[in-house]
Every structure is written in structure tokens, then in C-alpha cells.
Amino acid sequence: MSVSRWSLMIHGGSGIITPDTLSAEGEARARAALDRALNAGEAILATGGSSLDAVEAAVRVLxxxxxxxxGRGSALGLDGTATLDAAIMAGDSRAAGAVAGVTRTRHPVSLARRVMDESPHVLLAGAGADAFSLDQGLEQARPDWFVIPERVYQLAAMKRDSADAFDVDMKYGTVGAVARDMAGHLAAATSTGGVTGKRWGRIGDSPIIGAGTWADDRACAVSATGSGESFLRVGVGHEIAARIRLSGESIDTATTAVLAEVQGLGGTGGVIVVGAGGHAAWHFTTPGMYRARTDSMNRREVAIFSDT
Known part of the structure; x- marks a missing residue:
């Protein structure tokens, strides 16, 4: 791919997402949201903007x-509150920023970007991250703004040990984006509310650089979604990039092998990946994954189920 070409891929989570578990209205809304996120990132990349700005813009929409x-619609912890995680990474310098357990920032991905750009650190968590957000003047939201009725119902169902909790959970997912810009630089971003009923300050793979989020111009950019604990144990993002950079594997070969390793540990999920040359691919081991892509060759696709 020539330097002047760009590519963008996004995801909205993977899981038991089939025509039987997702209503026609839910499918239409999801497709519309993915399309809006593509538009936000595309507007930046198509005018020569950076991959870093593009992935942030796309994730903010989601x-x-x-x-x-x-963000809004996040899974609720056992205490009924939403605690949010996000990460962003630049492939040219491998600069990165991440936050975990934040409670008031409307766009956690933008807080992660500020951690990268305006602090000497990579990962901030909890009250400290909330305080940093205020210091940076980022848009705040009341904690109840993040809470939607479906998530309240889901938490109650989980406490009753009801299968309904699982059914609701599978209709929602972590979000992420990867991109290559006209200058040939890569970037990745991921944002999540974690898992329903989480406690003890649980943090998954999404805000962990090298696990759920990774970008390196020498190899690829990766954003993941799925069984966070298994993705952490494999170091999915870095592992895919290492196989590409050090073993010369293709994106598809490396990604398939790493997801198989995740499955071997009992986990499922998916990834979106864009390579140094601009080739973008998605792979997942679940019945569906909210996903979309666009590029400078006028290829555009929005998909949800395994075949559409």
C-alpha cells in the first residue's frame, strides 16, 4: 500500500450475537452507530489527518x-455503578495512555489520550484518573448518565443467577478502532465498561497496553474484545505484532494463531488488526462481532454476524 493510502477498522464487541439474539431494531441501531463511527474517523483520515486522531474520534462516537x-451503556459493577477503562497508542513512537476505573469522564478514550499527551505516565486508575480528568478540563458526566435500564436489569438478573443476564450481556460489547494514516503511521484505541457484576477493582485487557490495545508501525495495530482475563494472559496485541514482526507471519496467520491460544485457555473473543502496509483484517471466535471498515480505495463494510 502506498504511503498516501489510509485504512480504518472499528469494532463494537463480540459475543453470542446472531439473528436470533439481536432484534431487527437492535441490529439497525448498531449498524447506524458503526456507520457514524466510521464517518468520524474517515473525515480525519481522508483529509490527511493522523491515525491517532481518527481512532479517538471513532471510539468517542461509540x-x-x-x-x-x-461510556454510556457500560456494564455495571456489583454495586450498581459504571467504572470505565480505555487505552490509546501511537504506532510511530509507541507512546500510549490508559485509564481504568474512571467514573465521571464522558469520553474515557479522550482521557487516555490526555494521559499519553499531558502526563509522564501510561496508566492512571480510579480517583487519581478522575482527578486528572478534572485538571485537564475534560467533559464530565454524572455517574447515572452512564447507566441504562437494560444494564440495571442485567445486574439484577445476575444477582438472581438468571440466564437473562447472559442474554443481555451478549448484546453489548467493548469498542475499539485501529487505523493507518496517509503518512503510514498506525494507531489503536479501545474502551469498555468491563463485565457485569465486577468487584474488587477488576480490570480487564482493554486498558492494558500489549493485551487489549497495541500499535507499532513496524508490525500492526490491534484492538481486542472478549474474555479479558484470557486476553491478558496471552498478551494478545503484542503477541500478534511480535509474530508479524519477528516471524514474518501474515496478519491473518498471526491473528488466527493467537486467538487459538486464547481459546486454549478457555477464552473467546475477537480482534481488529491493521498492518504496516495498510492491510486490515478482523477475526473472532464467537458467533458474531460488531465491526466495520473503510479505506481510501472506497471499500466500506459494516457487519455483525459471522457472515454479514
């Missing part, structure tokens, strides 16, 4: 959409 498990 954080505002209650159909996904990020």
Missing part, C-alpha cells in the same frame, strides 16, 4: 451510543 459496553 462511547456515546448506549448500544455498546463503553
Amino acid at each position: 462511547e456515546d451510543d448506549p448500544h455498546f459496553n463503553a
Whole structure:
């Protein structure tokens, strides 16, 4: 791919997402949200903007959409509150920023970007991250703004040990984006509300650099979604990039092998990946994954189920 070409891929989570588990209205809303996120990132990349700005813009759109498990609509912890995680990484310098357990920032991905750009650190958590957000003047939201009725119902069902909790959970997912810009630089971003009923300050793979989020111009950019604990144990993002960079594997070969390793540990999920040359691919081991892509060759696709 020539330097002047760009590519963008996004995801909205993977899981038991089939025509039987997702209503026609839910499918239409999800597709519309993915399309809006593509438009936000495309507007930046098509005019020569950076991949870093593009992935942030795309993820912000999905954080505002209650159909996904990020920002508004996030999964609720055992105490009924939403605690949010996000990460962003630049492939040229491998600069990165991440936050975990934040409670008031409307767009956690933008807080992660500020951690990268305006602090000497990579990962901030909890009250400290909330305080940093205020210091940076980022848009705040009341904690109840993140809460939607479906998530309240889901938490109650989980406490009753009801299968309904699982059914609701599978209709929502972590969000992410990967991109290559006209300058040939890569970037990745991921945002999530975690898992329903989480406690003890649980943190998954999404805000962990090298696990759920990774970008390196020498190899690829990766954003993951799925069984966070298994993705952490494999170091999915870095592992895919290492196989590409050090073993010369293709994106598809490396990604398939790493997801198989995750499955071997009992986990499922999916990834979106864009390579140094601009080739973008998605792979998942679940019945469906909210996903979409666009590029400078006028290829555009929005898909949800395994075959559409």
C-alpha cells in the first residue's frame, strides 16, 4: 500500500450475537452507530489527518451510543455503578495512555489520550484518573448518565443467577478502532465498561497496553474484545505484532494463531488488526462481532454476524 493510502477498522464487541439474539431494531441501531463511527474517523483520515486522531474520534462516537459496553451503556459493577477503562497508542513512537476505573469522564478514550499527551505516565486508575480528568478540563458526566435500564436489569438478573443476564450481556460489547494514516503511521484505541457484576477493582485487557490495545508501525495495530482475563494472559496485541514482526507471519496467520491460544485457555473473543502496509483484517471466535471498515480505495463494510 502506498504511503498516501489510509485504512480504518472499528469494532463494537463480540459475543453470542446472531439473528436470533439481536432484534431487527437492535441490529439497525448498531449498524447506524458503526456507520457514524466510521464517518468520524474517515473525515480525519481522508483529509490527511493522523491515525491517532481518527481512532479517538471513532471510539468517542461509540462511547456515546448506549448500544455498546463503553461510556454510556457500560456494564455495571456489583454495586450498581459504571467504572470505565480505555487505552490509546501511537504506532510511530509507541507512546500510549490508559485509564481504568474512571467514573465521571464522558469520553474515557479522550482521557487516555490526555494521559499519553499531558502526563509522564501510561496508566492512571480510579480517583487519581478522575482527578486528572478534572485538571485537564475534560467533559464530565454524572455517574447515572452512564447507566441504562437494560444494564440495571442485567445486574439484577445476575444477582438472581438468571440466564437473562447472559442474554443481555451478549448484546453489548467493548469498542475499539485501529487505523493507518496517509503518512503510514498506525494507531489503536479501545474502551469498555468491563463485565457485569465486577468487584474488587477488576480490570480487564482493554486498558492494558500489549493485551487489549497495541500499535507499532513496524508490525500492526490491534484492538481486542472478549474474555479479558484470557486476553491478558496471552498478551494478545503484542503477541500478534511480535509474530508479524519477528516471524514474518501474515496478519491473518498471526491473528488466527493467537486467538487459538486464547481459546486454549478457555477464552473467546475477537480482534481488529491493521498492518504496516495498510492491510486490515478482523477475526473472532464467537458467533458474531460488531465491526466495520473503510479505506481510501472506497471499500466500506459494516457487519455483525459471522457472515454479514
